[in-house]
Amino acid sequence: MPVNKMLYDDINEKIIIATDMGVYYRNDGGNTWYRLGSDLPNLIVTDMELNRVTGDLYIGTFGRGIWKLHMEEYCYYNGEPTISGPTTVCSSGATFTLNNLPPEAIVNWTKSSNLSYVSGQGTDTYTVEAVNSITRGLGWVEAEILLGNCNPISVREKTWVGVKATITGNSYVSYLGSGSWYANSSSNQLTLNSVLSKSKKPTPLPGEETIFYLFVRASNGSGNYYQTSSKRIVAKGNVDLVVGHGGDLPPFELKISPNPANNIITVNIDRAEKTNPNIEYTVRLLDKYQKTIYQRNIKNSQTTINVSHFQTGIYYLQVINGQNMQSEKVIIID
Numbered sequence: 001m002p003v004n005k006m007l008y009d010d011i012n013e014k015i016i017i018a019t020d021m022g023v024y025y026r027n028d029g030g031n032t033w034y035r036l037g038s039d040l041p042n043l044i045v046t047d048m049e050l051n052r053v054t055g056d057l058y059i060g061t062f063g064r065g066i067w068k069l070h071m072e073e074y075c076y077y078n079g080e081p082t083i084s085g086p087t088t089v090c091s092s093g094a095t096f097t098l099n100n101l102p103p104e105a106i107v108n109w110t111k112s113s114n115l116s117y118v119s120g121q122g123t124d125t126y127t128v129e130a131v132n133s134i135t136r137g138l139g140w141v142e143a144e145i146l147l148g149n150c151n152p153i154s155v156r157e158k159t160w161v162g163v164k165a166t167i168t169g170n171s172y173v174s175y176l177g178s179g180s181w182y183a184n185s186s187s188n189q190l191t192l193n194s195v196l197s198k199s200k201k202p203t204p205l206p207g208e209e210t211i212f213y214l215f216v217r218a219s220n221g222s223g224n225y226y227q228t229s230s231k232r233i234v235a236k237g238n239v240d241l242v243v244g245h246g247g248d249l250p251p252f253e254l255k256i257s258p259n260p261a262n263n264i265i266t267v268n269i270d271r272a273e274k275t276n277p278n279i280e281y282t283v284r285l286l287d288k289y290q291k292t293i294y295q296r297n298i299k300n301s302q303t304t305i306n307v308s309h310f311q312t313g314i315y316y317l318q319v320i321n322g323q324n325m326q327s328e329k330v331i332i333i334d
């Protein structure tokens with residue numbers, strides 16, 4: 001690839017080159033070239049001059065005018081830093097990996113209080129474990145990245161800490177009458193049976209269905225508990241059954257459309273219990289750094305959000321109702 005000009009930034013100790021495919025830089029003494037300018041397309045750069053007072057780099061292009069880049073553009077290295085790792089961390093431990101970490105960067109890991117550090121501080125791999133065998137709940141690991149004079153970048157990844165339970169079984173049943181179901185502390189099975197097993201079951205009308213949700217909450221007696229996600233069950237017929245836990249708000253399902261989106265997204269909350277119109281939900285949108293950029297409270301099952309003024313990328317939509325929370329990834333495009 002032709003190099004049309006070379007400069008040396010003695011303030012930041014960088015070697016900068018203008019090429020037929022944009023502008024690149026490397027640390028003095030380094031071997032890796034990084035692309036300079038997050039918005040600069042692949043074009044022919046014929047000339048460039050560096051203002052060592054302001055840190056601005058002026059570049060002349062073939063047919064695309066003059067561009068100005070600042071020394072903070074050094075922060076835009078190849079690829080956005082992300083954390084990959086398991087969705088569940090138990091007492092046996094788990095390792096998270098920081099992707100796209102520049103060789104010259106310094107990384108500092110932190111974690112939630114229900115995780116214990118094992119190894120990897122200062123590197124691109126970080127190993128943690130649950131504090132003890134009975135720990136349950138949401139947790140996180142976070143990497144703070146320092147690169148030269150750039151502003152620090154923080155990346156966080158959420159995970160579940162402890163054994164994660166789920167409900168299995170058929171999601172469609174022919175008929176369920178009203179009644180109660182329970183399981184004792186030593187049981188890991190919960191069976192739904194009709195209380196009308198000895199009597200004639202009514203014949204449902206064509207297409208008549210009732211949708212309800214089942215979730216299980218377990219407690220260790222010390223104030224710690226785990227609640228499974230809701231399982232959606234369709235019962236054929238008109239069933240007067242609401243499954244829940246005494247005093248808890250009913251669970252719900254979250255649906256977002258369109259996704260990806262570039263203008264208006266519609267958020268639908270499919271509630272298990274539809275007779276109470278005064279249930280309040282908190283709807284909020286978080287950016288990639290888990291910073292809340294939008295929040296409102298609603299009492300209906302649908303709302304819209306205008307995302308046209310947000311930058312393209314990955315966001316997270318959360319809907320919270322008491323101790324129930326559903327979260328979905330939202331992708332915003334041009």
